[in-house]
Ligand code: HEM
């Protein structure tokens with residue numbers, strides 16, 4: 001791996017487009033800005049074509065003889081199946097409103113990271129194939145032949161888009177480059193072209209139920225460790241159950257929260273809350289992953305991985321499902337699950353909070369609610385005893401993850417929870433809610449080899465954090481996404497040392513007063529509480 | 538290069554018209570045949586494009602949500618930016634189409650000297666686009682006077698409002714100038730903003746020059762060269778009653794104006810100008826964010842292979858038993 005440049009050097013960004021037109025500017029696979037190729041085993045496990053050992057930087061990608069035909073047929077097929085694609089190919093006026101809305105463009109200055117040009121990479125081939133002018137006047141009307149360099153350009157830039165949808169907010173026609181990226185990745189997938197950091201988790205999740213491929217006993221071990229920690233800190237031991245038939249609720253967290261800090265802290269907060277509320281819930285080892293990297297592969301793959309949620313809910317006979325703090329997982333659940341794998345199994349009912357009696361009409365169809373919706377409702381009804389002073393010393397800000405913000409609209413529920421738990425401040429308006437900036441590592445790009453691009457793409461987010469850090473002394477970046485919790489710590493370390501990352505429910509867990517707990521002296525990270533001395537006085 | 542070609546194409550249309558009408562005397566071709574052909578192309582082409590879009594299904598409900606979702610009672614939903622019902626989707630769409638709501642969000646990002654990103658006010662694109670589109674719309678409304686007899690009240694009323702300013706004893710219709718100014722400013726963006734120039738194609742310059750040509754020839758005709766409006770109305774009424782005749786002696790400026798409009802009509806369905814129809818089809822804008830409430834059907838919902846619980850248990854049965862996990866089949 002190459003050494004990452006210093007922040008000051010990374011910031012020497014040139015936004016001026018080069019002299020050569022984008023079609024004549026070759027793609028350079030610069031170390032630190034691309035992801036490693038997928039491994040043949042992972043493709044085989046999920047029956048994807050062309051499994052072979054290759055590297056992104058290889059001259060020869062070992063493509064099938066008729067690769068061009070495969071891609072063009074795939075394109076034609078998708079134009080007929082997705083109105084979005086067809087429309088987005090046709091109606092862009094190149095007004096440029098989206099140009100400086102992409103975090104990768106802002107962080108790199110590379111014009112092909114302007115959403116409009118990212119889309120033109122595919123659109124140019126579409127024009128060549130489907131428009132008259134494209135056939136005859138090619139270059140002037142932005143049309144070009146599909147060639148190997150074009151394919152490599154697609155791979156580079158479509159795996160340099162985090163499918164965050166920020167561009168789509170600003171486009172006068174709602175053109176969603178994320179949608180174009182998703183379909184372009186499907187096309188690349190037809191040739192067995194994907195990245196290891198996506199296909200690894202996809203194949204593991206398919207066989208073992210979670211991204212890391214942890215087997216059932218490993219999952220139980222991890223939860224046991226989490227339970228031990230909770231007991232050490234609070235003196236209360238939780239009664240966790242797995243694959244339990246007849247439970248009222250199935251709880252599906254992103255597996256990242258089970259296996260890695262700081263996600264585990266947030267998971268602890270949720271489990272402690274469920275315990276305190278006396279929820280009759282169970283965890284599943286078969287479906288031990290809320291996340292779904294199928295979303296970054298193809299709609300079919302997304303469906304295959306997502307199917308486990310309803311299958312497991314049916315097998316266990318639960319009444320409804322609660323989903324954990326995860327970003328892209330919620331795009332899948334909110335916009336795809338019911339369509340792909342619904343209608344929900346008959347044993348599921350419209351979710352009703354067993355604590356408050358609130359009916360979640362907004363989930364009447366899918367029967368699955370977000371844990372923040374669940375918790376916010378508890379807080380509103382004063383069902384949770386909190387001692388926010390235990391979060392003393394924490395000055396937080398809140399990062400809206402792209403998918404909950406722009407593919408769902410989960411904006412005020414987490415904020416409502418924060419209001420009850422901690423002192424916190426908003427980042428500038430242009431960088432939150434629907435305008436939120438991506439962590440720079442979503443959609444499967446959060447791997448180490450891609451570090452420079454991640455730091456570049458995360459710069460706009462980090463810079464907004466810096467603003468509140470300087471203005472309000474913010475030292476904690478709260479979020480509701482497992483990818484964020486994996487990606488943002490590195491981003492903060494690089495751009496804003498001293499700012500930690502947490503899930504919203506970690507702060508809740510710190511503040512949560514549990515029945516029968518011992519005097520709390522440490523937060524969920526085993527750090528001494530800062531309110532202790534005060535209490536003693 | 539594409540700038541020049543775009544301009545030359547428009548100049549060529551003007552030159553051909555001039556030669557056709559003035560030198561070759563083909564006024565019937567330019568005054569009757571071409572308009573009919575153009576309108577036919579426009580109508581058929583427009584419908585064809587719409588049908589083609591409509592034929593591709595919408596497999597997933599994928600609105601871009603730009604505000605708080607509908608969830609708990611005490612959390613205020615942003616019904617316009619995150620609609621959960623058809624009615625509010627209509628409101629959202631109306632705002633998009635009539636006020637270019639999304640463009641209004643625009644800001645400009647700049648990296649400051651000290652390495653911070655600053656987001657600046659940038660509503661120019663929105664303003665120029667509104668100037669052009671609304672100007673164009675009202676100009677079209679005024680043109681209705683040529684193809685109606687009697688002229689409907691709303692057209693006459695609008696003419697009065699539009700022409701409140703009088704200069705040299707004639708009404709100055711503001712919307713025409715606003716339209717041309719809007720077009721000129723949009724062109725300037727393309728020519729002078731680095732990023733926009735970099736992404737611009739012939740497909741972007743040509744319609745701008747074409748529309749500028751239409752606007753300018755119209756303005757010239759009305760305020761400078763002057764034309765015989767009664768003759769033109771005679772011609773236009775001839776078209777719409779399908780009883781066309783070429784009235785003698787109409788200024789060449791009119792033929793140029795007309796030819797440019799005809800080219801626009803023919804070009805329209807072939808080009809990005811179809812965004813006018815496309816915006817209504819945009820799934821990120823015209824759908825409600827209610828997928829967790831109401832099921833959306835995908836007509837081609839694929840049958841896929843899944844890894845079932847039974848297969849999972851078969852693989853891990855012993856390990857599951859060892860940690861006391863419940864089993865469906867405990868052999
Ligand atoms: C439903 C109605 C319409 C809506 C909502 C709409 C919206 C927009 C928007 C938001 C832009 C972006 C501004 C820009 O690119 O500069 C635009 C550009 C443009 N529109 Fe429309 N439009 C509509 C109808 C039309 C019609 C009927 C025409 C007829 C000629 C037209 C011609 C153009 C042109 C030429 C541009 C490009 C300007 C440029 O290149 O900078 N539009 N439209």
Ligand code: SF4
Nearest residue numbers: 092094095096098171
């Ligand atoms: S904002 Fe939309 S129409 Fe404008 S350039 Fe971007 S994708 Fe095209």
Ligand code: SF4
Nearest residue numbers: 102161162164165167
């Ligand atoms: S979806 Fe996000 S990452 Fe992709 S082009 Fe749009 S703004 Fe950039």
